[in-house]
Amino acid sequence: MKTEIERLKAERRAVILAHNYCRGEVQDIADFTGDSLELARRATTVDAEVIVFCGVYFMAETAAILNPGKTVLIPDPSAGCPMADMITGEQLRELKAKHPGAKAVCYVNSTAEVKAECDICVTSGNAERVLAQFPPEQEIVFVPDQHLGAHVMGLLGRRYVLWPGYCPTHAALTAKSIADARAAHPGAPVLVHPECAKDVRDAADERLSTGGMCRYARESDAKEIVVGTEVGILHRLRAENPGKSFFPVNDRLVCPNMKKTTLEGVAEALREMRHRVEVPEAVAVRARRAIEAMLAVK
Ligand code: 13P
Ligand code: SF4
Numbered sequence: 001m002k003t004e005i006e007r008l009k010a011e012r013r014a015v016i017l018a019h020n021y022c023r024g025e026v027q028d029i030a031d032f033t034g035d036s037l038e039l040a041r042r043a044t045t046v047d048a049e050v051i052v053f054c055g056v057y058f059m060a061e062t063a064a065i066l067n068p069g070k071t072v073l074i075p076d077p078s079a080g081c082p083m084a085d086m087i088t089g090e091q092l093r094e095l096k097a098k099h100p101g102a103k104a105v106c107y108v109n110s111t112a113e114v115k116a117e118c119d120i121c122v123t124s125g126n127a128e129r130v131l132a133q134f135p136p137e138q139e140i141v142f143v144p145d146q147h148l149g150a151h152v153m154g155l156l157g158r159r160y161v162l163w164p165g166y167c168p169t170h171a172a173l174t175a176k177s178i179a180d181a182r183a184a185h186p187g188a189p190v191l192v193h194p195e196c197a198k199d200v201r202d203a204a205d206e207r208l209s210t211g212g213m214c215r216y217a218r219e220s221d222a223k224e225i226v227v228g229t230e231v232g233i234l235h236r237l238r239a240e241n242p243g244k245s246f247f248p249v250n251d252r253l254v255c256p257n258m259k260k261t262t263l264e265g266v267a268e269a270l271r272e273m274r275h276r277v278e279v280p281e282a283v284a285v286r287a288r289r290a291i292e293a294m295l296a297v298k
Contacts, residue, residue, distance in 0.1 A: 015031045015046050016030045017030060017039055017043065017046075017052070018055065018261075020236055021230040022054045022261055023235075024232070025263055026054050027235055029263065035210040040063070044067075044295065046067065046070065051072045056257050057079055058080075062108060065287050068281075073269045075262070075265030075266050075268065075269040075275070076265055076275075078257075083167045084114075087143050089111070089113035089116065092114055095141055095163070099141050103139070104143070105118060105122060105130075107149075108122065109145065112283050115291065119290065119293065121290045122148075122152075124193065127148055127194070128152050129297055136157075141161040142160040145166065146163065147166060147167075147197055148195060151194040170253070172252065173200045174199075175200055177228075178203040178226075179203065185224055188224035191205065191207075191213050191216060191226065191227055193207070193208070193209070193228065193229040193230075196228065217237050218241065223243070224246075227248055228249040229253065
């Protein structure tokens with residue numbers, strides 16, 4: 001299968017981008033694996049005609065919005081993100097109408113239609129930096145992740161209007177599961193994703209994007225690290241840090257949509273040149289502004 005993918009990749013002049021939560025075998029055939037921000041940045045510098053995006057739909061959509069001249073394929077278009085679907089463009093328009101002076105900020109885990117309604121987007125890797133750019137008195141509506149929004153409010157000491165969206169996968173983590181993991185691995189730092197609820201974030205040592213977790217693991221002297229996010233990241237953490245041990249807080253923390261991309265699916269996407277991710281130009285133009293505003297923040 002790997003040889004077949006390599007052959008098709010050369011024939012189609014394609015690159016394969018994969019998120020850190022993908023199946024290990026998919027990460028292994030990818031040209032680049034990263035978090036949402038790294039993938040969005042990487043999508044702007046791709047030297048190929050075709051991008052096969054292994055991850056969930058909004059990520060492939062972001063790559064398509066940033067590359068109007070390229071073909072972006074997603075092996076399984078049903079790989080959605082339930083959090084991204086927790087707010088529609090219409091609901092955001094209604095929210096904005098209630099807060100006429102506010103800036104609208106969306107987590108990148110959102111649909112193109114929602115991004116099109118926003119002034120700027122953020123990822124978990126840059127949310128603090130992006131939001132710090134607004135003056136403290138600026139009213140902000142933040143959608144859809146209440147937890148990432150609340151996390152940044154805490155870091156910056158500000159108040160935002162939050163939408164009650166959340167990640168169903170990270171919702172499975174509890175403060176008790178963090179305490180149990182600490183008891184099982186005394187002294188090991190505990191990393192969680194900012195999509196976790198406040199009591200879980202407070203119980204951890206670090207709140208990091210998946211890319212931030214990879215950096216932490218590389219730079220830390222700790223030989224054992226407890227990881228509170230989707231278990232797909234363990235593949236990369238273990239491959240990049242052979243002398244260190246990584247323990248999931250909960251080995252049932254699986255995002256089913258991230259697992260929909262298989263090697264067979266990648267091969268078929270390249271063979272059949274499907275499924276094409278297409279965003280209507282009128283939406284793409286406005287969504288691109290919000291994404292590019294984010295990428296301009298260094
Ligand atoms: P990262 O940007 O940290 O990789 O997170 C993406 C995501 O969907 C987390 O659930
Ligand atoms: Fe969406 Fe959660 Fe899956 Fe990330 S882990 S893609 S936020 S459902």
